Amino acid sequence: xxxxxxxxxxxxxxxxxxxxxxxxxxxxxxxxxxxxxxxxxxxxxxxxxxxxxxxxxxxxxxxxxxxxxxxxxxxxxxxxxxxxxxxxxxxxxxxxxxxxxxxxxxxxxxxxxxxxxxxxxxxxxxxxxxxxxxxxxxxxxxxxxxxxxxxxxxxxxxxxxxxxxxxxxxxxxxxxxxxxxxxxxxxxxxxxxxxxxxxxxxxxxxxxxxxxxxxxxxxxxxxxxxxxxxxxxxxxxxxxxxxxxxxxxxxxxxxxxxxxxxxxxxxxxxxxxxxxxxxxxxxxxxxxxxxxxxxxxxxxxxxxxxxxxxxxxx
Amino acid sequence: xxxxxxxxxxxxxxxxxxxxxxxxxxxxxxxxxxxxxxxxxxxxxxxxxxxxxxxxxxxxxxxxxxxxxxxxxxxxxxxxxxxxxxxxxxxxxxxxxxxxxxxxxxxxxxxxxxxxxxxxxxxxxxxxxxxxxxxxxxxxxxxxxxxxxxxxxxxxxxxxxxxxxxxxxxxxxxxxxxxxxxxxxxxxxxxxxxxxxxxxxxxxxxxxxxxxxxxxxxxxxxxxxxxxxxxxxxxxxxxxxxxxxxxxxxxxxxxxxxxxxxxxxxxxxxxxxxxxxxxxxxxxxxxxxxxxxxxxxxxxxxxxxxxxxxxxxxxxxxxxxxxxxxxxxxxxxxxxxxxxxxxxxxxxxxxxxxxxxxxxxxxxxxxxxxxxxxxxxxxxxxxxxxxxxxxxx
Numbered sequence: 085x086x087x088x089x090x091x092x093x094x095x096x097x098x099x100x101x102x103x104x105x106x107x108x109x110x111x112x113x114x115x116x117x118x119x120x121x122x123x124x125x126x127x128x129x130x131x132x133x134x135x136x137x138x139x140x141x142x143x144x145x146x147x148x149x150x151x152x153x154x155x156x157x158x159x160x161x162x163x164x165x166x167x168x169x170x171x172x173x174x175x176x177x178x179x180x181x182x183x184x185x186x187x188x189x190x191x192x193x194x195x196x197x198x199x200x201x202x203x204x205x206x207x208x209x210x211x212x213x214x215x216x217x218x219x220x221x222x223x224x225x226x227x228x229x230x231x232x233x234x235x236x237x238x239x240x241x242x243x244x245x246x247x248x249x250x251x252x253x254x255x256x257x258x259x260x261x262x263x264x265x266x267x268x269x270x271x272x273x274x275x276x277x278x279x280x281x282x283x284x285x286x287x288x289x290x291x292x293x294x295x296x297x298x299x300x301x302x303x304x305x306x307x308x309x310x311x312x313x314x315x316x317x318x319x320x321x322x323x324x325x326x327x328x329x330x331x332x333x334x335x336x337x338x339x340x341x342x343x344x345x346x347x348x349x350x351x352x353x354x355x356x357x358x359x360x361x362x363x364x365x366x367x368x369x370x371x372x373x374x375x376x377x378x379x380x381x382x383x384x385x386x387x388x389x390x391x392x393x394x395x396x397x398x
Numbered sequence: 399x400x401x402x403x404x405x406x407x408x409x410x411x412x413x414x415x416x417x418x419x420x421x422x423x424x425x426x427x428x429x430x431x432x433x434x435x436x437x438x439x440x441x442x443x444x445x446x447x448x449x450x451x452x453x454x455x456x457x458x459x460x461x462x463x464x465x466x467x468x469x470x471x472x473x474x475x476x477x478x479x480x481x482x483x484x485x486x487x488x489x490x491x492x493x494x495x496x497x498x499x500x501x502x503x504x505x506x507x508x509x510x511x512x513x514x515x516x517x518x519x520x521x522x523x524x525x526x527x528x529x530x531x532x533x534x535x536x537x538x539x540x541x542x543x544x545x546x547x548x549x550x551x552x553x554x555x556x557x558x559x560x561x562x563x564x565x566x567x568x569x570x571x572x573x574x575x576x577x578x579x580x581x582x583x584x585x586x587x588x589x590x591x592x593x594x595x596x597x598x599x600x601x602x603x604x605x606x607x608x609x610x611x612x613x614x615x616x617x618x619x620x621x622x623x624x625x626x627x628x629x630x631x632x633x634x635x636x637x638x639x640x641x642x643x644x645x646x647x648x649x650x651x652x653x654x655x656x657x658x659x660x661x662x663x664x665x666x667x668x669x670x671x672x673x674x675x676x677x678x679x680x681x682x683x684x685x686x687x688x689x690x691x692x693x694x695x696x697x698x699x700x701x702x703x704x705x706x707x708x709x710x711x712x713x714x715x716x717x718x719x720x721x722x723x724x725x726x727x728x729x730x731x732x733x734x735x736x737x738x739x740x741x742x743x744x745x746x747x748x749x750x751x752x753x754x755x756x757x758x759x760x761x762x763x764x765x766x767x768x769x770x771x772x773x774x775x776x777x778x779x780x781x782x783x784x785x786x787x788x789x790x791x
Contacts, residue, residue: 290451291484294555295498295545296472305497309488 135371141364148358161365171349171366178345181258182326185265189322190315192266193273200274201281218271226335229264233336254341261343264332269325273318280314281307320381324374346370400462400552400585401427402448407457409443409609417443419609420457428583430576432600434590435632436738440609441589442557448587449555450474461552472501477546481558483538485530485545491517492526495544502549516544519578536567543578553585560595572598593633597621605629607734627731627784630679630777636717636752637735638777640727643678645778652678653724653749654702660774663788667778670787677727679777682717685753687761688768699772707750709763716755718767723748731784 145157165171196214203210217225232240235249250256284307292302308315330347333339339348350370354363402425409418418440425431433441446452448459450471459467466474477498485494492513499509517523520540530538539559546554559575560568576599579586590596596603597617605612605620605628613625617633624630630638643652648664650657657678659667688701710717726749753769761767778787 285482285484287480287482287484288486290449290471291478291480291545292486292497293451293471294449294476294478296501298472301501306486310486312488 138364138367141360142368144361146359146361146364148360157361161361162369165362165365165369171346173342174344174346174349177258177343178327178329178347181262181265181329181345182323185262185269186319186322186326188262188266189270189273190319192270193277193318196270196274197277197281200278214274215271217268218275220268222268222331223335225268226264226332229260229267229332230336233260251337252341254343257337257341257343261329261332261336264336265326265329268332269322273322276318276321277311277314280311280318283314284310316381316384320378323377323381327374327377328370346373401425401460402553402585402587403458403460403463404444404448405458405460407444407447407459408455409440409447409452410455417609418447421611423604423611423614425585425587428585430579430586430588430599430601432588432590432596432603433606434593434596434603435606435612436734437591438608439606441591441604441606443609444606445478445555445557445587445589448553449476449478475552476555477549477551477553478555478557479542479546479559481561483530483542483562485538485541487530490527490529491522491533491541491544494530494541495548498545498549512548513544516548519547519581520544535563536571539563539571543575547578547582547584550582551584553587554579556586556588558590559588561590561592568595575599594635597633603633605632607632623786623789624777625786625789627677627679627729627779627786628735630779630786631732631735634681636682636754637739638679638681639749639751639753640732640779641678641680641722641749641751642725642727642781643676643778645672645674645676650676650678650778653722654700654771657700657773657776662774663776663778666788666790670785670789672778672787673780673782675781676787677729677732677779677781679779680751680771681775682752682754684772684775685751685755686770687755687759688770689760690756690758691770696770698774699770701768701770703766703768704751706761706763706765706767709761711757713757715757716759716761718753718755718759718761718769720751720753720769721748722751727781729779729781729784 142161143156143158144154145160146154200207200211200214230251232238233251235241235246241250244250245256248256250260288306288310289302292306297305328347329345330351333343333345333348334351337343339345339352344352346366347370350363350366353359353366357363404421404423404425407418407421408416410416421440421444423431433444435441443452447454450466450469450473454467458465461474461476486497489497495513495516496509499512504512513526514523517526520543522537522540522544525533525537525541530541533541539562542559556575560571563571572595575588588595588599590599597620600617602614603617603620604614607628613620613629615623620629620633624633627640631640641653643650643657645651645667648659650659688696704720704722706718707721708719710719753771755761755769759767776788779785780787
């Protein structure tokens with residue numbers, strides 16, 4: 085350890101020169117490829133093919149109700165979808181649900197993670213109880229939320245708004261959808277963040293309190309920066325997940341009152357409307373959006389690994 | 399700068415385990431005091447209690463005459479250096495050192511001035527904008543020191559700050575730490591398990607064992623007048639030789655032969671009400687190659703002849719190892735010391751004796767050698783409780 089540190093201390097690390105690869109290296113690389121090959125082939129079969137097939141479909145006019153009119157139309161489907169206000173409404177709803185729910189999940193998840201991390205008595209029980217919502221099937225949980233908020237019969241509806249059907253109004257319905265999402269995924273967030281908390285050495289927090297930091301300052305100035313990579317990974321996972329939200333909306337509102345997400349729109353066009361062309365176009369657009377989110381996160385993540393002068397070193 | 403008083407400080411964990419018991423130490427203003435002992439002896443717990451990182455179960459801790467038991471670490475105005483350095487990985491060296499000042503809302507100009515001053519003292523000026531991850535062990539250690547000195551605290555606490563460095567650097571840093579402490583004149587409490595560090599660094603050394611303070615004193619006093627078998631065996635390298643012996647009629651029957659007691663020792667032993675079975679302790683440097691001494695000197699000590707098992711020539715002197723036939727000295731203290739140093743391969747057929755001879759000695763491995771030892775330097779211990787029967791105080 086001290087050797088590498090010594091080296092970086094006084095001489096800048098020279099970039100590895102691109103030299104001719106030695107025989108041993110070549111053989112090793114070959115073996116590596118062979119070892120990866122089966123997994124890569126399975127991946128291509130189960131993900132590559134559907135992706136390419138749906139891209140192909142998205143370039144066709146292909147409505148199962150009018151099979152005779154199938155024809156290659158280039159990017160016409162994309163023009164249709166992207167100039168349609170329904171798509172953009174759904175996109176806006178999805179983005180809003182994603183941002184709000186992930187933000188709330190981060191705050192609550194961090195709180196729960198701290199509690200689970202600090203708990204000394206009945207650690208196992210606390211952690212198990214906290215994870216229950218994540219263990220329940222989404223559809224089942226969504227139905228219980230729906231019944232709870234149904235006018236006249238639901239206990240939450242009676243408690244908070246006995247005279248109105250909240251699930252039939254846009255803003256309350258969206259709030260309930262977000263609530264269901266948050267309730268379900270906070271434990272997952274907490275689990276990911278707890279792994280990050282374990283990475284913060286105790287000595288660091290002790291040092292901070294010796295340096296005069298209050299509990300809040302220790303949290304914001306030491307804990308959060310040190311566990312930033314874990315936070316970003318948690319955010320990435322949750323953002324990608326949240327952007328594809330489907331089951332909660334499907335059960336709670338079926339997308340009524342403009343509460344549908346992009347995944348709902350895709351489902352409506354592809355499965356209900358039997359329009360393979362438009363449906364595939366939407367799914368490709370979702371894929372692109374998710375890829376963009378992942379790219380942005382990994383860019384940010386990659387450039388901010390703590391303890392390095394610049395991002396490229398790690 | 400401050401005086402730190404530990405008044406019957408005790409730490410008991412909720413499960414009942416007693417980590418530190420009745421520690422009574424007054425650390426003077428500007429003093430450099432070392433807490434030393436084997437792992438689990440309570441030295442780090444004591445340090446953490448001074449820091450405020452662990453609660454004090456009983457007793458009182460006073461800094462500058464004020465009780466601080468209930469004060470949070472941040473309100474005690476004490477800086478600490480950790481074995482792991484505990485540098486903030488996301489901050490540059492400059493930000494790390496400035497951190498305590500920023501938290502204290504010191505203005506920018508002063509922060510810059512103090513950080514740069516500390517960096518100059520510690521030779522870190524050219525590394526100020528690096529992250530800790532890109533520094534060597536020694537540099538990280540200096541940053542940790544820098545973070546402690548920038549805010550001129552009342553006291554420094556150091557928890558094995560040099561243990562993660564390699565041997566050569568450790569010796570270097572040891573000198574720097576001592577110099578720095580003298581220069582700043584700040585009260586310092588330093589924890590280590592390394593008796594060499596303890597001997598070379600401190601004004602006073604506190605030897606701890608099993609949560610109890612064994613002895614407090616200057617390094618020389620601990621070396622020459624250990625209060626018990628544990629301190630005698632722990633302090634000094636190579637450590638003291640121990641042999642079983644029988645005390646009768648002012649004479650000592652040892653595996654090295656009968657040894658008459660000097661008047662000084664006889665008086666001490668009588669005053670101490672010694673049992674008949676005792677343990678004799680002799681330091682390696684109290685032996686000498688008998689051939690190198692003139693008649694007068696030879697007469698003032700005991701002599702024995704044995705075969706040299708191993709000879710280590712250090713240049714300045716020679717270490718000769720002998721095996722002395724017969725029983726070995728046994729006591730709880732010695733067993734603990736053996737376990738701590740990992741030397742469990744005690745020879746079955748006798749005790750091993752380490753002697754430090756002059757470089758001029760003609761000792762050879764496998765050959766017999768007549769060895770002289772200074773009778774007046776020997777120490778006697780009670781095997782049942784380990785107390786030093788020849789302790790002059």
